[in-house]
Amino acid sequence: xxxxxxxxxxxxxxxxxxxxxxxxxxxxxxxxxxxxxxxxxxxxxxxxxxxxxxxxxxxxxxxxxxxxxxxxxxxxxxxxxxxxxxxxxxxxxxxxxxxxxxxxxxxxxxxxxxxxxxxxxxxxxxxxxxxxxxxxxxxxxxxxxxxxxxxxxx
Numbered sequence: 001x002x003x004x005x006x007x008x009x010x011x012x013x014x015x016x017x018x019x020x021x022x023x024x025x026x027x028x029x030x031x032x033x034x035x036x037x038x039x040x041x042x043x044x045x046x047x048x049x050x051x052x053x054x055x056x057x058x059x060x061x062x063x064x065x066x067x068x069x070x071x072x073x074x075x076x077x078x079x080x081x082x083x084x085x086x087x088x089x090x091x092x093x094x095x096x097x098x099x100x101x102x103x104x105x106x107x108x109x110x111x112x113x114x115x116x117x118x119x120x121x122x123x124x125x126x127x128x129x130x131x132x133x134x135x136x137x138x139x140x141x142x143x144x145x146x147x148x149x150x151x152x153x154x
Contacts, residue, residue: 004082004083004084006044006045006048006082006083006084007078007079007082007084009035009037009041009042009045009082010045010048010049010078010081010082011075011078011131011134012034012035013031013035013042013045013046013049013055014049014054014055014066014070014073014078014131015131015134015135015138016030016031016034016035017031017055017064017065017066018066018070018131018135019135019138019139019142021065021066024063025062025063026063026064026065027063027064028042028043028046028064030063031046031064045082046064048081048082048083049078049081049082051081052077052080052081053067053068054066054067054068054073054077054078054081055067069132070130070131070132070134070135071130071131071132072130073130073131074126074127074128074129074130074131075126075127075129075130075131075134076123076126076127078131079123079126089115089116089119090115090118090119090122091115091118091119093108093111093112
């Protein structure tokens with residue numbers, strides 16, 4: 001099972017907003033070019049980030065901006081903002097284990113707690129990583145290249 005790509009798109013969006021904040025007017029179209037995704041998808045993810053209080057979106061010259069510094073936004077905050085998982089949790093259990101089978105009858109007892117533990121461990125790791133760490137790697141790698149990525153090349 002994989003998490004929705006909305007999570008990595010959201011991290012990309014936030015990193016791009018921080019990276020380009022001083023040099024470009026960051027718009028949904030600009031971000032769609034950076035992400036390589038349909039602008040509608042980018043706008044939907046931006047809506048989730050805005051509703052979570054992570055970004056501000058304004059029309060015109062000011063564009064899109066971060067409401068919080070990157071060191072105050074954990075990967076977990078992004079994960080929760082974009083609703084990567086539903087109420088049922090990270091792992092979706094198959095619908096109808098056979099109650100007449102000894103395995104089917106007991107699989108939930110054997111597996112549910114373990115899977116909840118895996119999800120809790122993953123979420124704990126996401127809470128430990130600030131977006132500033134991701135942005136620092138991007139900035140370092142971009143600095144190794146010849147020149148910054150400009151909108152015309154998106």
